[in-house]
Amino acid sequence: MFSLPDNWEMASLLAKLLLYFAAFSIAGGSLAALRYSNGSRATLFSNFSTVFVGAVVGFHGVLLGFLVQVGLINDSGVGGMFDWGMASILLDTSLGDVTLFRLLAFILAGGASVVFLKKLQYTDGKLSVLLARFLFTIQFAALIILAFSHRVSGHVSVLSIVAQTSIMLHFIAFALWIGCLYPFLQLSKSTSLEILQKTLKRFGDNAIAILSILFLAGILMSWELLDSPFDLINTGYGVVLLVKLVLVAAILAVAAINKLVLVPSMLASVSISRLQTSIRVELAIALAILIVTSYLSTVVGPASHQM
Helix, strand or coil, rough: CCCCCCHHHHHHHHHHHHHHHHHHHHHHHHHHHHCCCCCCCHHHHHHHHHHHHHHHHHHHHHHHHHHHHHHHHHHHHHHHHCCCCHHHHCCHHHHHHHHHHHHHHHHHHHHHHHHHHHHHHHHCCCCCHHHHHHHHHHHHHHHHHHHHHHCCHHHHHCHHHHHHHHHHHHHHHHHHHHCCCHHHHCCCCCCCCCHHHHHHHHHHHHHHHHHHHHHHHHHHHHHCCCCCCCHHHHHHHHHHHHHHHHHHHHHHHHHCCCCCCCCCCCCCCHHHHHHHHHHHHHHHHHHHHHHHHHHHHHCCCCCCCCC
């Protein structure tokens, strides 16, 4: 039912992990700076640095994924990855379109983050409202492009419009939610208890909408990708998907503890320590979910089974 990934599949899995990491860094860093920041230069610098690092990692992850496909088709070892003739052919396919889409997204996000970082470094850190909105719009546009690339890639392009839209919404919602975890972890180390509590409470309230979209999109995706509920236990893809659902349930439980217990009772440094530990647990589970998702689309299922 299960199979270990070969060398090409491992390389492809790594490329997808880099892509997910980058997308979540852009989503979380941008949203945290826009909605969940204490406004200090240090915090904003950390947020935009996260976006920049994500853009750089994502750019290289996309290149790696494309070169892996070139090498896989050539079937002539690592050297086959750099066959420009085969690369030129693939650039004229849907794979080439998706690759260019994603590279453009990371260039846009990285460029906007550099402008932010330069302003913070060489000025008083204050941007005009119009410029700030424009730069944030660019970064969120980059996230939309990345989500759209999942809709049009591989066999997903032949699925129903409902499934394609669900994949986009699922990707965006999960990226916004999980992407904010690291910025919150950093914020907990550099702001007052009162500001942290208010910020986390606001995020918890807003996250209800994000999780609603995540659930609805996930249900629609599962309906499209599985022939019947019994596929969850009778097929390799279904079993791995079930593992992912268990991990999602676990991370939701940790998030619920944060919102209902830790944040309201945040009255001492010990509470902050517990909150930081809880966020780290969420990050660890999120990483496991990404690994399982990459495994689904690389090893046990067709390329159309994206997150």
